[in-house]
Amino acid sequence: MKRYSLLALAAVAALAVGACGTTEEAGAPAAGATSEAAAGPVTVKDGRGKEITLPKPATRVVSLEWGETEILTSLGVTPVGSADNKGYAVWNTAAPLDPSVKDVGTRGEPSVDSVVALQPDLVVMEAERGAPIVAQLEKYVPVLVTIGSDAKRNLDRLREDVTMIATAVGKQTEGEKLLSDLDARIASAKTELGAATGKQFAMADGWKEGSTVSIRMFGQGALVSDLATAIGLQNAWTAAGDPQWGLGQTDVEGMKALDGKDLRFFYNASDGVDVFADGLKGNAIWDNLQFVKDGKVTKLPNGIWTFGGPKSCIQWIDAVVAAYKA
Incomplete structure:
Protein backbone atom coordinates (compact mmCIF):
# COMPACT_ATOMS: atom_id res chain seq x y z
CA MET A 1 0.00 0.00 0.00
CA LYS A 171 -25.52 -4.29 19.66
CA GLN A 172 -24.83 -6.33 22.78
CA THR A 173 -28.19 -8.12 22.66
CA GLU A 174 -27.66 -9.11 19.05
CA GLY A 175 -24.13 -10.26 19.87
CA GLU A 176 -25.36 -12.48 22.67
CA LYS A 177 -27.90 -14.02 20.29
CA LEU A 178 -25.25 -14.76 17.67
CA LEU A 179 -23.22 -16.62 20.25
CA SER A 180 -26.18 -18.44 21.77
CA ASP A 181 -27.26 -19.57 18.29
CA LEU A 182 -23.77 -20.99 17.73
CA ASP A 183 -23.83 -22.74 21.10
CA ALA A 184 -27.23 -24.24 20.29
CA ARG A 185 -26.00 -25.52 16.92
CA ILE A 186 -22.93 -27.09 18.50
CA ALA A 187 -25.16 -28.88 21.00
CA SER A 188 -27.65 -30.10 18.38
CA ALA A 189 -24.84 -31.24 16.07
CA LYS A 190 -23.55 -33.59 18.76
CA THR A 191 -26.95 -35.26 18.87
CA GLU A 192 -27.30 -35.39 15.08
CA LEU A 193 -23.90 -36.99 14.61
CA GLY A 194 -24.92 -39.93 16.75
CA ALA A 195 -22.69 -42.87 15.90
CA ALA A 196 -20.32 -40.56 14.01
CA THR A 197 -19.27 -38.94 17.30
CA GLY A 198 -15.57 -39.59 17.80
CA LYS A 199 -14.92 -40.07 14.09
CA GLN A 200 -11.88 -38.51 12.49
CA PHE A 201 -11.88 -35.79 9.85
CA ALA A 202 -9.36 -33.69 7.94
CA MET A 203 -9.86 -30.30 6.30
CA ALA A 204 -7.83 -28.48 3.65
CA ASP A 205 -7.81 -26.04 0.81
CA GLY A 206 -5.21 -25.72 -1.90
CA TRP A 207 -3.88 -24.09 -5.03
CA LYS A 208 -1.97 -25.08 -8.13
CA GLU A 209 1.04 -23.38 -9.70
CA GLY A 210 2.04 -25.02 -12.94
CA SER A 211 2.00 -28.72 -12.22
CA THR A 212 2.60 -28.29 -8.49
CA VAL A 213 -0.33 -28.61 -6.08
CA SER A 214 0.12 -27.02 -2.65
CA ILE A 215 -2.21 -28.08 0.14
CA ARG A 216 -3.02 -26.04 3.23
CA MET A 217 -4.14 -28.23 6.11
CA PHE A 218 -6.35 -27.00 8.94
CA GLY A 219 -4.58 -28.38 11.96
CA GLN A 220 -5.20 -28.39 15.69
CA GLY A 221 -6.31 -24.95 16.82
CA ALA A 222 -7.72 -23.80 13.48
CA LEU A 223 -11.21 -22.39 13.96
CA VAL A 224 -12.92 -25.22 12.07
CA SER A 225 -10.84 -27.78 13.95
CA ASP A 226 -12.04 -26.35 17.26
CA LEU A 227 -15.60 -26.42 15.95
CA ALA A 228 -15.23 -30.07 14.95
CA THR A 229 -13.84 -30.94 18.36
CA ALA A 230 -16.75 -29.13 20.00
CA ILE A 231 -19.28 -31.26 18.11
CA GLY A 232 -17.46 -34.50 18.92
CA LEU A 233 -15.09 -35.14 15.97
CA GLN A 234 -11.31 -35.59 16.00
CA ASN A 235 -8.80 -33.90 13.72
CA ALA A 236 -6.70 -36.59 12.02
CA TRP A 237 -4.06 -34.08 10.90
CA THR A 238 -1.65 -33.90 13.83
CA ALA A 239 1.28 -31.96 12.34
CA ALA A 240 1.90 -28.61 14.02
CA GLY A 241 0.40 -25.55 12.38
CA ASP A 242 1.20 -21.89 12.78
CA PRO A 243 0.42 -20.40 16.22
CA GLN A 244 -2.18 -17.92 15.00
CA TRP A 245 -4.28 -19.79 12.46
CA GLY A 246 -3.43 -23.45 13.14
CA LEU A 247 -2.62 -23.91 9.44
CA GLY A 248 0.14 -25.98 7.88
CA GLN A 249 1.33 -26.50 4.33
CA THR A 250 2.04 -29.81 2.63
CA ASP A 251 1.82 -31.49 -0.76
CA VAL A 252 0.19 -34.64 -2.07
CA GLU A 253 3.14 -36.69 -0.83
CA GLY A 254 2.53 -35.32 2.67
CA MET A 255 -1.05 -36.50 2.52
CA LYS A 256 0.22 -40.03 3.06
CA ALA A 257 0.21 -39.14 6.76
CA LEU A 258 -3.57 -39.54 6.59
CA ASP A 259 -3.57 -42.86 4.77
CA GLY A 260 -5.05 -45.81 6.57
CA LYS A 261 -7.05 -43.65 8.97
CA ASP A 262 -10.82 -43.94 9.06
CA LEU A 263 -11.65 -40.34 8.23
CA ARG A 264 -13.69 -38.03 6.06
CA PHE A 265 -11.80 -35.36 4.13
CA PHE A 266 -13.32 -31.90 3.62
CA TYR A 267 -12.05 -29.13 1.41
CA ASN A 268 -12.95 -25.64 0.28
CA ALA A 269 -12.86 -24.38 -3.32
CA SER A 270 -15.30 -21.48 -3.41
CA ASP A 271 -13.39 -19.64 -6.13
CA GLY A 272 -14.04 -22.43 -8.65
CA VAL A 273 -10.44 -23.69 -8.68
CA ASP A 274 -10.80 -27.28 -7.48
CA VAL A 275 -7.29 -28.65 -7.00
CA PHE A 276 -8.55 -31.86 -5.40
CA ALA A 277 -11.07 -32.93 -8.05
CA ASP A 278 -9.19 -31.44 -11.00
CA GLY A 279 -5.58 -30.68 -10.05
CA LEU A 280 -5.02 -34.13 -8.50
CA LYS A 281 -7.07 -36.03 -11.04
CA GLY A 282 -5.12 -39.13 -12.04
CA ASN A 283 -2.47 -38.57 -9.38
CA ALA A 284 -1.44 -42.03 -8.19
CA ILE A 285 -0.70 -40.97 -4.61
CA TRP A 286 -4.02 -39.16 -4.19
CA ASP A 287 -6.08 -41.86 -5.91
CA ASN A 288 -4.64 -44.55 -3.64
CA LEU A 289 -5.29 -42.82 -0.34
CA GLN A 290 -7.84 -44.92 1.55
CA PHE A 291 -10.33 -42.13 2.20
CA VAL A 292 -10.25 -41.25 -1.51
CA LYS A 293 -10.84 -44.86 -2.56
CA ASP A 294 -13.69 -45.05 -0.03
CA GLY A 295 -15.38 -41.97 -1.49
CA LYS A 296 -15.03 -40.02 1.75
CA VAL A 297 -14.04 -36.73 0.15
CA THR A 298 -16.47 -33.83 0.55
CA LYS A 299 -16.25 -30.44 -1.13
CA LEU A 300 -17.88 -27.84 1.10
CA PRO A 301 -20.70 -25.78 -0.42
CA ASN A 302 -19.34 -22.58 -1.95
CA GLY A 303 -19.19 -19.52 0.27
CA ILE A 304 -18.46 -21.06 3.67
CA TRP A 305 -15.74 -18.84 5.12
CA THR A 306 -13.57 -20.99 7.38
CA PHE A 307 -12.21 -17.92 9.20
CA GLY A 308 -15.56 -16.23 9.74
CA GLY A 309 -18.00 -15.35 12.48
CA PRO A 310 -20.74 -17.36 14.19
CA LYS A 311 -22.93 -17.61 11.10
CA SER A 312 -20.09 -19.03 9.01
CA CYS A 313 -19.35 -21.45 11.84
CA ILE A 314 -22.94 -22.67 11.76
CA GLN A 315 -22.76 -23.10 7.97
CA TRP A 316 -19.63 -25.22 8.39
CA ILE A 317 -21.21 -27.36 11.08
CA ASP A 318 -24.31 -27.87 8.91
CA ALA A 319 -22.20 -29.05 5.97
CA VAL A 320 -20.07 -31.40 8.08
CA VAL A 321 -23.05 -32.96 9.85
CA ALA A 322 -24.84 -33.44 6.52
CA ALA A 323 -21.80 -35.27 5.13
CA TYR A 324 -21.62 -37.68 8.05
CA LYS A 325 -25.36 -38.33 7.89
CA ALA A 326 -25.41 -38.96 4.13
Whole structure:
Protein backbone atom coordinates (compact mmCIF):
# COMPACT_ATOMS: atom_id res chain seq x y z
CA MET A 1 0.00 0.00 0.00
CA LYS A 2 1.26 3.50 -0.80
CA ARG A 3 2.31 5.55 2.17
CA TYR A 4 0.45 8.82 2.60
CA SER A 5 1.91 11.92 4.20
CA LEU A 6 0.12 13.65 7.04
CA LEU A 7 -0.66 16.62 4.77
CA ALA A 8 -2.09 14.36 2.07
CA LEU A 9 -4.35 12.59 4.52
CA ALA A 10 -5.40 15.89 6.05
CA ALA A 11 -6.39 17.10 2.60
CA VAL A 12 -8.45 13.99 2.07
CA ALA A 13 -10.18 14.46 5.41
CA ALA A 14 -10.92 18.12 4.61
CA LEU A 15 -12.42 17.20 1.26
CA ALA A 16 -14.47 14.50 2.95
CA VAL A 17 -15.99 16.98 5.38
CA GLY A 18 -16.79 19.51 2.68
CA ALA A 19 -17.96 17.15 -0.05
CA CYS A 20 -17.69 13.55 1.06
CA GLY A 21 -19.22 11.96 -2.00
CA THR A 22 -22.12 10.46 -0.10
CA THR A 23 -25.73 11.53 0.19
CA GLU A 24 -25.78 10.97 3.96
CA GLU A 25 -25.24 13.83 6.37
CA ALA A 26 -22.05 13.67 8.39
CA GLY A 27 -22.62 11.58 11.48
CA ALA A 28 -25.86 10.09 10.15
CA PRO A 29 -26.36 6.45 11.16
CA ALA A 30 -25.60 3.82 8.56
CA ALA A 31 -28.33 1.61 7.15
CA GLY A 32 -29.25 -1.12 9.61
CA ALA A 33 -28.39 0.89 12.72
CA THR A 34 -31.08 1.01 15.40
CA SER A 35 -32.05 3.32 18.23
CA GLU A 36 -29.99 1.13 20.57
CA ALA A 37 -26.91 2.67 18.94
CA ALA A 38 -27.95 6.17 20.07
CA ALA A 39 -26.69 5.52 23.60
CA GLY A 40 -23.21 6.32 24.80
CA PRO A 41 -20.40 6.78 25.59
CA VAL A 42 -18.81 3.33 25.20
CA THR A 43 -15.34 1.98 26.00
CA VAL A 44 -13.93 -1.33 24.81
CA LYS A 45 -10.49 -2.90 25.09
CA ASP A 46 -9.32 -4.22 21.73
CA GLY A 47 -6.98 -7.04 20.73
CA ARG A 48 -3.93 -4.88 21.42
CA GLY A 49 -5.09 -4.28 24.98
CA LYS A 50 -5.82 -0.68 24.03
CA GLU A 51 -8.94 1.02 25.36
CA ILE A 52 -11.06 2.59 22.64
CA THR A 53 -13.54 5.19 23.88
CA LEU A 54 -16.32 6.46 21.63
CA PRO A 55 -18.78 9.26 22.46
CA LYS A 56 -21.55 6.86 21.47
CA PRO A 57 -21.72 3.42 19.85
CA ALA A 58 -20.40 3.54 16.32
CA THR A 59 -22.87 3.60 13.42
CA ARG A 60 -20.57 4.52 10.53
CA VAL A 61 -18.16 1.60 10.50
CA VAL A 62 -15.54 0.51 7.97
CA SER A 63 -14.39 -3.12 8.14
CA LEU A 64 -11.09 -4.25 6.63
CA GLU A 65 -11.44 -8.02 7.05
CA TRP A 66 -14.16 -10.49 5.95
CA GLY A 67 -14.69 -12.13 9.33
CA GLU A 68 -15.30 -8.76 10.96
CA THR A 69 -17.49 -7.66 8.04
CA GLU A 70 -19.61 -10.76 8.59
CA ILE A 71 -19.88 -10.09 12.32
CA LEU A 72 -20.98 -6.48 11.79
CA THR A 73 -23.56 -7.44 9.17
CA SER A 74 -24.85 -10.28 11.38
CA LEU A 75 -25.31 -7.76 14.20
CA GLY A 76 -27.53 -5.65 11.94
CA VAL A 77 -24.94 -2.97 11.21
CA THR A 78 -24.32 -2.32 7.52
CA PRO A 79 -20.75 -1.06 7.15
CA VAL A 80 -20.33 2.14 5.17
CA GLY A 81 -17.21 0.55 3.68
CA SER A 82 -15.44 -2.78 3.61
CA ALA A 83 -12.42 -4.38 1.97
CA ASP A 84 -12.71 -6.50 -1.18
CA ASN A 85 -16.49 -6.74 -1.50
CA LYS A 86 -16.23 -8.92 -4.60
CA GLY A 87 -14.07 -11.47 -2.82
CA TYR A 88 -16.36 -11.39 0.20
CA ALA A 89 -19.35 -12.29 -2.00
CA VAL A 90 -17.46 -15.34 -3.29
CA TRP A 91 -16.04 -16.66 -0.04
CA ASN A 92 -18.57 -15.58 2.61
CA THR A 93 -22.29 -16.10 2.03
CA ALA A 94 -23.26 -16.19 5.72
CA ALA A 95 -24.14 -12.48 5.89
CA PRO A 96 -24.47 -10.87 2.43
CA LEU A 97 -23.41 -7.25 2.05
CA ASP A 98 -25.84 -4.53 1.07
CA PRO A 99 -25.01 -3.08 -2.38
CA SER A 100 -24.61 0.35 -0.77
CA VAL A 101 -21.39 -0.70 1.00
CA LYS A 102 -18.39 1.02 -0.57
CA ASP A 103 -15.35 -1.05 -1.50
CA VAL A 104 -12.20 0.45 0.07
CA GLY A 105 -9.63 -1.78 -1.60
CA THR A 106 -8.05 -5.12 -0.83
CA ARG A 107 -7.75 -6.61 2.63
CA GLY A 108 -3.97 -6.54 2.35
CA GLU A 109 -3.79 -3.00 0.99
CA PRO A 110 -6.95 -1.01 1.70
CA SER A 111 -7.06 2.56 0.45
CA VAL A 112 -6.53 4.93 3.36
CA ASP A 113 -8.03 7.88 1.51
CA SER A 114 -11.14 5.84 0.59
CA VAL A 115 -11.61 4.93 4.24
CA VAL A 116 -11.17 8.51 5.48
CA ALA A 117 -13.51 9.91 2.81
CA LEU A 118 -16.37 7.81 4.21
CA GLN A 119 -16.16 9.71 7.51
CA PRO A 120 -16.38 6.58 9.67
CA ASP A 121 -16.62 6.83 13.42
CA LEU A 122 -14.87 3.45 13.72
CA VAL A 123 -12.61 1.20 11.65
CA VAL A 124 -12.49 -2.51 12.49
CA MET A 125 -9.52 -4.59 11.35
CA GLU A 126 -7.43 -7.60 12.32
CA ALA A 127 -4.12 -7.39 14.12
CA GLU A 128 -2.13 -9.19 11.44
CA ARG A 129 -2.76 -6.45 8.88
CA GLY A 130 0.01 -4.52 10.58
CA ALA A 131 0.76 -1.40 12.56
CA PRO A 132 1.54 1.10 9.76
CA ILE A 133 -2.02 1.41 8.49
CA VAL A 134 -3.37 1.47 12.06
CA ALA A 135 -1.14 4.42 12.87
CA GLN A 136 -2.20 6.25 9.71
CA LEU A 137 -5.90 5.72 10.29
CA GLU A 138 -5.79 6.56 13.98
CA LYS A 139 -4.86 10.13 13.08
CA TYR A 140 -8.45 10.53 11.89
CA VAL A 141 -10.66 7.76 13.28
CA PRO A 142 -10.67 5.26 16.16
CA VAL A 143 -9.44 1.82 15.10
CA LEU A 144 -10.67 -1.34 16.80
CA VAL A 145 -8.14 -4.13 16.30
CA THR A 146 -9.34 -7.70 16.67
CA ILE A 147 -7.16 -10.77 17.17
CA GLY A 148 -8.85 -12.56 14.25
CA SER A 149 -7.47 -15.99 15.17
CA ASP A 150 -5.62 -17.69 18.01
CA ALA A 151 -4.76 -21.35 17.61
CA LYS A 152 -4.59 -21.79 21.38
CA ARG A 153 -8.18 -20.70 22.01
CA ASN A 154 -10.02 -19.96 18.81
CA LEU A 155 -13.61 -20.42 19.98
CA ASP A 156 -13.05 -18.29 23.06
CA ARG A 157 -11.26 -15.75 20.87
CA LEU A 158 -14.25 -15.65 18.52
CA ARG A 159 -16.61 -15.02 21.42
CA GLU A 160 -14.43 -12.16 22.63
CA ASP A 161 -14.22 -10.58 19.16
CA VAL A 162 -18.00 -10.77 18.71
CA THR A 163 -18.63 -9.29 22.17
CA MET A 164 -16.07 -6.52 21.62
CA ILE A 165 -17.49 -5.51 18.22
CA ALA A 166 -21.09 -5.76 19.45
CA THR A 167 -20.28 -3.47 22.39
CA ALA A 168 -18.57 -0.93 20.14
CA VAL A 169 -21.63 -0.66 17.88
CA GLY A 170 -24.25 -0.84 20.64
CA LYS A 171 -25.52 -4.29 19.66
CA GLN A 172 -24.83 -6.33 22.78
CA THR A 173 -28.19 -8.12 22.66
CA GLU A 174 -27.66 -9.11 19.05
CA GLY A 175 -24.13 -10.26 19.87
CA GLU A 176 -25.36 -12.48 22.67
CA LYS A 177 -27.90 -14.02 20.29
CA LEU A 178 -25.25 -14.76 17.67
CA LEU A 179 -23.22 -16.62 20.25
CA SER A 180 -26.18 -18.44 21.77
CA ASP A 181 -27.26 -19.57 18.29
CA LEU A 182 -23.77 -20.99 17.73
CA ASP A 183 -23.83 -22.74 21.10
CA ALA A 184 -27.23 -24.24 20.29
CA ARG A 185 -26.00 -25.52 16.92
CA ILE A 186 -22.93 -27.09 18.50
CA ALA A 187 -25.16 -28.88 21.00
CA SER A 188 -27.65 -30.10 18.38
CA ALA A 189 -24.84 -31.24 16.07
CA LYS A 190 -23.55 -33.59 18.76
CA THR A 191 -26.95 -35.26 18.87
CA GLU A 192 -27.30 -35.39 15.08
CA LEU A 193 -23.90 -36.99 14.61
CA GLY A 194 -24.92 -39.93 16.75
CA ALA A 195 -22.69 -42.87 15.90
CA ALA A 196 -20.32 -40.56 14.01
CA THR A 197 -19.27 -38.94 17.30
CA GLY A 198 -15.57 -39.59 17.80
CA LYS A 199 -14.92 -40.07 14.09
CA GLN A 200 -11.88 -38.51 12.49
CA PHE A 201 -11.88 -35.79 9.85
CA ALA A 202 -9.36 -33.69 7.94
CA MET A 203 -9.86 -30.30 6.30
CA ALA A 204 -7.83 -28.48 3.65
CA ASP A 205 -7.81 -26.04 0.81
CA GLY A 206 -5.21 -25.72 -1.90
CA TRP A 207 -3.88 -24.09 -5.03
CA LYS A 208 -1.97 -25.08 -8.13
CA GLU A 209 1.04 -23.38 -9.70
CA GLY A 210 2.04 -25.02 -12.94
CA SER A 211 2.00 -28.72 -12.22
CA THR A 212 2.60 -28.29 -8.49
CA VAL A 213 -0.33 -28.61 -6.08
CA SER A 214 0.12 -27.02 -2.65
CA ILE A 215 -2.21 -28.08 0.14
CA ARG A 216 -3.02 -26.04 3.23
CA MET A 217 -4.14 -28.23 6.11
CA PHE A 218 -6.35 -27.00 8.94
CA GLY A 219 -4.58 -28.38 11.96
CA GLN A 220 -5.20 -28.39 15.69
CA GLY A 221 -6.31 -24.95 16.82
CA ALA A 222 -7.72 -23.80 13.48
CA LEU A 223 -11.21 -22.39 13.96
CA VAL A 224 -12.92 -25.22 12.07
CA SER A 225 -10.84 -27.78 13.95
CA ASP A 226 -12.04 -26.35 17.26
CA LEU A 227 -15.60 -26.42 15.95
CA ALA A 228 -15.23 -30.07 14.95
CA THR A 229 -13.84 -30.94 18.36
CA ALA A 230 -16.75 -29.13 20.00
CA ILE A 231 -19.28 -31.26 18.11
CA GLY A 232 -17.46 -34.50 18.92
CA LEU A 233 -15.09 -35.14 15.97
CA GLN A 234 -11.31 -35.59 16.00
CA ASN A 235 -8.80 -33.90 13.72
CA ALA A 236 -6.70 -36.59 12.02
CA TRP A 237 -4.06 -34.08 10.90
CA THR A 238 -1.65 -33.90 13.83
CA ALA A 239 1.28 -31.96 12.34
CA ALA A 240 1.90 -28.61 14.02
CA GLY A 241 0.40 -25.55 12.38
CA ASP A 242 1.20 -21.89 12.78
CA PRO A 243 0.42 -20.40 16.22
CA GLN A 244 -2.18 -17.92 15.00
CA TRP A 245 -4.28 -19.79 12.46
CA GLY A 246 -3.43 -23.45 13.14
CA LEU A 247 -2.62 -23.91 9.44
CA GLY A 248 0.14 -25.98 7.88
CA GLN A 249 1.33 -26.50 4.33
CA THR A 250 2.04 -29.81 2.63
CA ASP A 251 1.82 -31.49 -0.76
CA VAL A 252 0.19 -34.64 -2.07
CA GLU A 253 3.14 -36.69 -0.83
CA GLY A 254 2.53 -35.32 2.67
CA MET A 255 -1.05 -36.50 2.52
CA LYS A 256 0.22 -40.03 3.06
CA ALA A 257 0.21 -39.14 6.76
CA LEU A 258 -3.57 -39.54 6.59
CA ASP A 259 -3.57 -42.86 4.77
CA GLY A 260 -5.05 -45.81 6.57
CA LYS A 261 -7.05 -43.65 8.97
CA ASP A 262 -10.82 -43.94 9.06
CA LEU A 263 -11.65 -40.34 8.23
CA ARG A 264 -13.69 -38.03 6.06
CA PHE A 265 -11.80 -35.36 4.13
CA PHE A 266 -13.32 -31.90 3.62
CA TYR A 267 -12.05 -29.13 1.41
CA ASN A 268 -12.95 -25.64 0.28
CA ALA A 269 -12.86 -24.38 -3.32
CA SER A 270 -15.30 -21.48 -3.41
CA ASP A 271 -13.39 -19.64 -6.13
CA GLY A 272 -14.04 -22.43 -8.65
CA VAL A 273 -10.44 -23.69 -8.68
CA ASP A 274 -10.80 -27.28 -7.48
CA VAL A 275 -7.29 -28.65 -7.00
CA PHE A 276 -8.55 -31.86 -5.40
CA ALA A 277 -11.07 -32.93 -8.05
CA ASP A 278 -9.19 -31.44 -11.00
CA GLY A 279 -5.58 -30.68 -10.05
CA LEU A 280 -5.02 -34.13 -8.50
CA LYS A 281 -7.07 -36.03 -11.04
CA GLY A 282 -5.12 -39.13 -12.04
CA ASN A 283 -2.47 -38.57 -9.38
CA ALA A 284 -1.44 -42.03 -8.19
CA ILE A 285 -0.70 -40.97 -4.61
CA TRP A 286 -4.02 -39.16 -4.19
CA ASP A 287 -6.08 -41.86 -5.91
CA ASN A 288 -4.64 -44.55 -3.64
CA LEU A 289 -5.29 -42.82 -0.34
CA GLN A 290 -7.84 -44.92 1.55
CA PHE A 291 -10.33 -42.13 2.20
CA VAL A 292 -10.25 -41.25 -1.51
CA LYS A 293 -10.84 -44.86 -2.56
CA ASP A 294 -13.69 -45.05 -0.03
CA GLY A 295 -15.38 -41.97 -1.49
CA LYS A 296 -15.03 -40.02 1.75
CA VAL A 297 -14.04 -36.73 0.15
CA THR A 298 -16.47 -33.83 0.55
CA LYS A 299 -16.25 -30.44 -1.13
CA LEU A 300 -17.88 -27.84 1.10
CA PRO A 301 -20.70 -25.78 -0.42
CA ASN A 302 -19.34 -22.58 -1.95
CA GLY A 303 -19.19 -19.52 0.27
CA ILE A 304 -18.46 -21.06 3.67
CA TRP A 305 -15.74 -18.84 5.12
CA THR A 306 -13.57 -20.99 7.38
CA PHE A 307 -12.21 -17.92 9.20
CA GLY A 308 -15.56 -16.23 9.74
CA GLY A 309 -18.00 -15.35 12.48
CA PRO A 310 -20.74 -17.36 14.19
CA LYS A 311 -22.93 -17.61 11.10
CA SER A 312 -20.09 -19.03 9.01
CA CYS A 313 -19.35 -21.45 11.84
CA ILE A 314 -22.94 -22.67 11.76
CA GLN A 315 -22.76 -23.10 7.97
CA TRP A 316 -19.63 -25.22 8.39
CA ILE A 317 -21.21 -27.36 11.08
CA ASP A 318 -24.31 -27.87 8.91
CA ALA A 319 -22.20 -29.05 5.97
CA VAL A 320 -20.07 -31.40 8.08
CA VAL A 321 -23.05 -32.96 9.85
CA ALA A 322 -24.84 -33.44 6.52
CA ALA A 323 -21.80 -35.27 5.13
CA TYR A 324 -21.62 -37.68 8.05
CA LYS A 325 -25.36 -38.33 7.89
CA ALA A 326 -25.41 -38.96 4.13
